[in-house]
Amino acid sequence: MNHLSSNTLDLYLDDRLDPPARAAAHAHLAGCERCRAELDALREVFLALETLEPEPIPVDLSARVLERIAPVAARPARRPYVAALLVVQVALTLLLALWLGPPPIDWAGLDRLVVPGQAVLSPVWLAAYAPDFQAVIDLVGRLRVLPNPLAAIAPEQWLYLIVAAGIIWLAGNRLLLAGLNRSHDMHQEARP
Amino acid sequence: MGTLLARRALCRGTTRMDSWAGQADDQLITHALNGRADAYGELVRRYQALVYNIAYRLAGDRQEALDLAQEAFVRAYAALGSFDRARPFGPWIGRIATNTALNWLQRRGLATVPLVETHSDAGGEQYEPGPPDYSAEPERVYLAGEQQAAVRAAILALPPHYRAVIELRHFQDRSYEEIAEALGLPLSDVKSHLFRARRLLREWLERNA
Numbered sequence: 001m002n003h004l005s006s007n008t009l010d011l012y013l014d015d016r017l018d019p020p021a022r023a024a025a026h027a028h029l030a031g032c033e034r035c036r037a038e039l040d041a042l043r044e045v046f047l048a049l050e051t052l053e054p055e056p057i058p059v060d061l062s063a064r065v066l067e068r069i070a071p072v073a074a075r076p077a078r079r080p081y082v083a084a085l086l087v088v089q090v091a092l093t094l095l096l097a098l099w100l101g102p103p104p105i106d107w108a109g110l111d112r113l114v115v116p117g118q119a120v121l122s123p124v125w126l127a128a129y130a131p132d133f134q135a136v137i138d139l140v141g142r143l144r145v146l147p148n149p150l151a152a153i154a155p156e157q158w159l160y161l162i163v164a165a166g167i168i169w170l171a172g173n174r175l176l177l178a179g180l181n182r183s184h185d186m187h188q189e190a191r192p
Numbered sequence: 193m194g195t196l197l198a199r200r201a202l203c204r205g206t207t208r209m210d211s212w213a214g215q216a217d218d219q220l221i222t223h224a225l226n227g228r229a230d231a232y233g234e235l236v237r238r239y240q241a242l243v244y245n246i247a248y249r250l251a252g253d254r255q256e257a258l259d260l261a262q263e264a265f266v267r268a269y270a271a272l273g274s275f276d277r278a279r280p281f282g283p284w285i286g287r288i289a290t291n292t293a294l295n296w297l298q299r300r301g302l303a304t305v306p307l308v309e310t311h312s313d314a315g316g317e318q319y320e321p322g323p324p325d326y327s328a329e330p331e332r333v334y335l336a337g338e339q340q341a342a343v344r345a346a347i348l349a350l351p352p353h354y355r356a357v358i359e360l361r362h363f364q365d366r367s368y369e370e371i372a373e374a375l376g377l378p379l380s381d382v383k384s385h386l387f388r389a390r391r392l393l394r395e396w397l398e399r400n401a
């Protein structure tokens with residue numbers, strides 16, 4: 001009588017035989033005492049491994065781990081919404097700057113600008129591009145007729161408020177003036 | 193002065209750790225990511241036994257296991273921001289511990305198959321000779337605790353590459369394919385390593401029963 005190989009019994013117990021091979025092994029085991037005994041011996045090994053209790057850890061690692069991560073933990077955590085808030089603030093600032101409008105441009109006096117290589121800013125160049133600049137100025141002029149929801153606060157004051165709030169927020173999140181903005185935690189105090 | 197400050201900080205840390213005891217793992221992780229490193233200390237205390245046992249079963253040395261466990265927690269902290277808090281923390285730190293220990297084995301060249309003499313059993317299958325024979329020791333009375341010690345000793349007596357497959361299959365319930373990927377081995381090697389490791393364990397346990 002052919003017996004099941006040790007390898008087959010191993011795979012059978014570990015549920016790694018394909019269905020036909022498993023069915024054949026199962027049928028053989030039903031009628032072969034020697035293979036059943038071999039399977040039981042192997043099953044004891046599986047059981048011994050599965051019932052092995054974990055060994056108690058001899059020391060508490062928490063203090064050692066905290067000591068090692070202290071330099072990393074002391075760094076401020078980057079919050080995911082920082083980038084989004086920065087974009088919103090910059091966008092609001094730009095919109096308000098547009099709303100305020102650019103200072104009036106003295107087109108006739110541009111040729112009197114004192115710049116090195118004054119010849120670059122020739123009247124011909126200015127005449128060629130002035131219409132585009134004028135279109136932008138006209139658009140901004142139309143924006144200025146939008147109603148001011150809080151009439152008591154002038155557009156220029158809104159701009160200053162947003163810039164000031166941005167500086168305070170950046171400093172509070174240690175993205176600005178970080179050297180002057182230390183917080184005290186136990187890891188810093190634990191260092192000699 | 194530095195020692196005094198460190199001791200005071202540790203005591204304060206212990207008090208803080210007690211207050212973390214009732215918090216769930218994902219809450220501790222959130223606090224740790226928000227700069228409360230002592231919350232991570234509570235996570236270490238909860239899972240250090242698991243991590244230590246993984247490292248010990250793979251490395252085979254208690255002191256080395258402590259060092260590897262510490263290293264695993266430090267690596268986990270560095271990667272904490274990428275951890276999905278909807279998933280359990282245990283399996284994740286377990287994998288980090290396994291990888292840390294396996295890297296250690298590979299650095300020492302212990303994760304490769306050693307050249308050993310082979311023998312054949314009656315069925316013509318080849319296997320390596322088993323671990324040392326302890327049956328000549330004084331009479332041993334096996335209580336449950338000693339049986340556990342015997343199994344643990346049998347595992348530690350295995351060659352490192354056999355310990356690795358036994359650890360991943362029987363203690364971490366990984367599939368043969370996952371073991372092959374974790375160890376960088378062909379599937380056929382995983383099957384033969386498991387087969388031989390189990391044979392060695394069986395022989396060792398029968399010899400020392």
